[in-house]
Amino acid sequence: MSAALPPRLARLIRQDVQGMHAYAVQPSEGMVKLDAMENPHRLSPALQRELGERLGAVALNRYPGQRVETLRQALATYAKVPEGFDLMLGNGSDELISMLAMACDVPGASILAPVPGFVMYGMSAQLQGLKFIPVDLTPDFELDERAMLAAIEQHQPSIIYIAYPNNPTANLWDDAVIERIVQAAPGLVVIDEAYQPFASRSYADRITRHGHVLLMRTLSKFGLAGVRIGYLIGPAALIAQIDKVRPPYNISVLNCEAALFALEHADVFDEQAAQLRRERGLLLERLAALPNVKAWRSDANMVLVRVPDADRAFQGMKARGVLVKNVSKMHPLLANCLRLTVGTADDNAQMLQALQTSL
Template identity: 75%
Template sequence: MTQQLPDHLARLIRQDVQSMQAYAVQDATGLLKLDAMENPYGLPPALQAELGRRLGALPLNRYPGERVHALADALAAHAKLPEGCALMLGNGSDELISLIAMACDVPGASILAPQPGFVMYAMSAQLQGLRFIGVDLTPEFDLDEAAMLAAIEEHRPSVIYLAYPNNPTARLWDDAVIERIVQAAPGLVVIDEAYQPFSSRSYIDRLPRHPHVLLMRTLSKFGLAGVRIGYLAGAQALIAQIDKVRPPYNVSVLNAEAGLFALEHAQEYEAQAARIREERGRLLEALSRMAGVRTWPSDANMILVRVPDADAVFRGMKQRGVLVKNVSRLHPLLANCLRLTVGTPDDNAQMLRALQECL
């Protein structure tokens, strides 16, 4: 339980910060952890040993230097960054979201995003003192084009976030609708491709057409959630301005080397992503046969399900050793919904058994 601040200290902390809830990470001790969309596969032992040798040889007494620049170059090559675009690194995409809000904090600025969506879009706006405008998705979790365009016209947001695909719904929205929103945007549009390794489409080839569009990715879903590397791509002139608010040495030399190592062995991670996509299909098929369970299509490594009583099912699955994410209180559209991470075949079999028993 959080202790109350003494009055003389409470006066120093913003009131809105004191009333906020911190980003919650569930305790997964002793549980099968399927709540955070992590890649369930590790590196083979030989690659683990090779990575350990490389990390052990790094000059930890020096600030990060050329290896961080080498990582940015390697990511640009891996992503096939279009000509005329540049790339900057973040300590995960969470930091990049904060940096965008900081860079765009001019009088009257606001941030707009569909809801339900990634909580950091709204949190970054609040922490930077910007207005946040949430626009509800349809009941089927598609973009409400008319509502989005009306909100853009009314509020003239500085930044619009479009997750591609979305979290926690795992939906990949209609490209024609996204293009009309991009065309209508008076400010920046950030296409968040956090789940790109599992998605059937990417926006990156369209970046040169739209100098006001940024594309954001993370290596967390690639398989490096513990390494904390995100990257932001877009027109060179735009990236150069946002890069000015990035803290120096925000990516450690250990993280950079781990990222470089992963890209050198990208085929291993691509094979893992392929297995996860295959398991996603099997999970969706198995869930479709369960009475009382509703699913939606997924282009990510998670599946959103609606059950008769999300709280009871969440507790029951946890008692059976399986931890998933109860998203039912995040937004009214998510009533009685759980988010299931796609795991290994054994993980998924255990999760399905626990879910079936709780129904």
Template identity: 70%
Template structure:
């Protein structure tokens, strides 16, 4: 064993050494439909205007006032309820990490239906909390009885409910959600990362529950590269979570880009409308293809069960179309591909590649 191996074995946690890092698929030269990104760039006049704005940013100073401006702009954008506050994260991932840190009391557990966003589990375990996953039903609905039983048994500090869920893309039953929220002894976090594409949200309903936080991101809004997530909830609760936020966690460039985007929210709303329309077209096309079963979607992705996910993924990749093979994430996802909704041209290319691959 080398000296470095000895140091690693002694000082780096064994569970960390056993983990795999978050994998990002190489996508150069591909039709990239694997990561639920908004495929549209800003129109050229807006790109030029944004460039001028960013050129005036005082990068030699730590972020300060512009962060408060962004919080205020987001509060207006979401019509922040009375008595609520809003905090920022470097993407939703950082907010999830902060929640794990703030709720790391002895014996704390985090609970979520699975399959779900992998960072609920990863963040909990890295912080030393126990993660409890409760399988969804075969059609990806909440197993209400199992959720309520797990909550009663484990008394979780945090319950995550993604709305819509990733990777299944569906909105859970509202009645089941309400009963799970009412039964939770700790915090409930409603993760609305895909809210721009969904027909319902939980923000106003959250005002009826003092222990509910709503988490959103600007990534699906159209700013995946800017890395800004935000979380809203009762002021007293947000104040506690905000205590573990690192100083200056959002860069002044990212804040300025987000402010610019919110000033042009109509353009991003137009893009989301196109993607919702394209989602309908994509699902209809998938339903016509032999052996494919697309599931209902309220996000910018379509989970699709296929005869052989590995073979079809490889065939699409050979045709320069990159999607996500999620078969290995959970037994319920066997032979499932997750298809991101792209531009009209990208979706046509994906449909044509699917048709050719299935012959």
């Protein structure tokens, strides 16, 4: 618990900021860490040595330069950015979301997103002083098309976020519904494909149909959560304007080199993603066999489950050395829900045992 600010300092900090809760990261030392949708696989010793040599040779005394442009071009090739489109880099998707709010902060601007969803959509709006319009999903976590279209008509949002698939529910929404939302949008639509390596389909092949749609991805779920590289794809003229609010040198030389190294070994990370997709299928089968547990289908490296008592199950699993995410207080639709990251076969076995014992 942080100490209260002295009045002379408190008056300098916005009241809404003082009333916010900081993004919480759970202590995880010594735990089977399955709370943050991280890739559980580390590099092989040989690749660790190779990467270490490259990072050791980086000129840490210089600001990031042309090498960042090399990364931008490498990502554009990897993501198959179409002609007439461009790509900009962020320090993770979080920074891209903040930059979008900053760039679109015109009088009356607002941001709309389905909820429950990624918390940074609403947080970025609040921090930029923009109105955030949450629209509830259906009880089974599908898009409520009627509610979404009504909210769009009423509020005329500057930005609509569509997570594809969604966090924390892990599902892909109906493409026809998404297209009708895109067509109704008066401003930008950002398709957030953070979990694309695990999804059964992508929006990428449809991005050229609309001049107001942006595609956002990250290398975090590719396997580089610690490297903090996000990227935004869209029409070149639109990306050029948003890129003006990007801080200079926002990608460190070390992060840049690590990302380039990973792209050169994309086959290693693709195989890791394939393993996690296989493990996800096995995990869903075993969850389906547990009494009093409901698991939703997943197109991500996480599974949302509902249990009789989420607080009890979470604490019981934690006591048994397994850390997951208790999302039951995030939104009324998530009552008694836990979010389980898909790990290695051994991780998942320990998680299932801890969950079963803790029910």
